[in-house]
Amino acid sequence: KNQVEQSPQSLIILEGKNCTLQCNYTVSPFSNLRWYKQDTGRGPVSLTIMTFSENTKSNGRYTATLDADTKQSSLHITASQLSDSASYICVVSPSSGTYKYIFGTGTRLKVLA
Amino acid sequence: DSGVTQTPKHLITATGQRVTLRCSPRSGDLSVYWYQQSLDQGLQFLIHYYNGEERAKGNILERFSAQQFPDLHSELNLSSLELGDSALYFCASTRGGGNTEAFFGQGTRLTVV
Numbered sequence: 001k002n003q004v005e006q007s008p009q010s011l012i013i014l015e016g017k018n019c020t021l022q023c024n025y026t027v028s029p030f031s032n033l034r035w036y037k038q039d040t041g042r043g044p045v046s047l048t049i050m051t052f053s054e055n056t057k058s059n060g061r062y063t064a065t066l067d068a069d070t071k072q073s074s075l076h077i078t079a080s081q082l083s084d085s086a087s088y089i090c091v092v093s094p095s096s097g098t099y100k101y102i103f104g105t106g107t108r109l110k111v112l113a
Numbered sequence: 114d115s116g117v118t119q120t121p122k123h124l125i126t127a128t129g130q131r132v133t134l135r136c137s138p139r140s141g142d143l144s145v146y147w148y149q150q151s152l153d154q155g156l157q158f159l160i161h162y163y164n165g166e167e168r169a170k171g172n173i174l175e176r177f178s179a180q181q182f183p184d185l186h187s188e189l190n191l192s193s194l195e196l197g198d199s200a201l202y203f204c205a206s207t208r209g210g211g212n213t214e215a216f217f218g219q220g221t222r223l224t225v226v
Binding site: 034041042043044045046049101102103104105106 | 115117146148154155156157158201203205214215216217218219220222
């Protein structure tokens, strides 16, 4: 069964600190993996998208890594800001031939001043 | 602003009723996806349309239906509503291919009382 699991479920950090969120997936064959940021009650916003051949992708203070062999991805947030408080969702597409996206349940990040 | 427009933003209705949610994709995007997000849950894929044709179905109830019109806007129809249908309903649009970025609307919050 295609699944995407994220850890931790929730995380609290102090402003200015770094953190790393994890995503493990069993989706196969695999086309691409995306990380989204979702503010409470708002639509998700794309942070990064990586194909199976890419190992890392950065977007400002956000850096995503991908290990297609172990089926793991991580999202590293550097120098966190209060505005980083949100849910971070890992989304995997099974293959380039389909249009389904399989969503993880997300990691809820809270950044405290 | 993602360029994806969803209306209405909020909807309160009684059990047993029928509602229609509307989504206008970004200009030029041919694909529309519908998702349901219950309280503190991940996004659940409902259905995907591409250029007016249904392409994939997820965990969509038989009481729910959708369509995409020639102008590419889409409607999600929910009937015989139950309390458990209360959720945020998001639509997302993409140009088409599996590796293209999906842009989400701000969602419609449906409350069934």
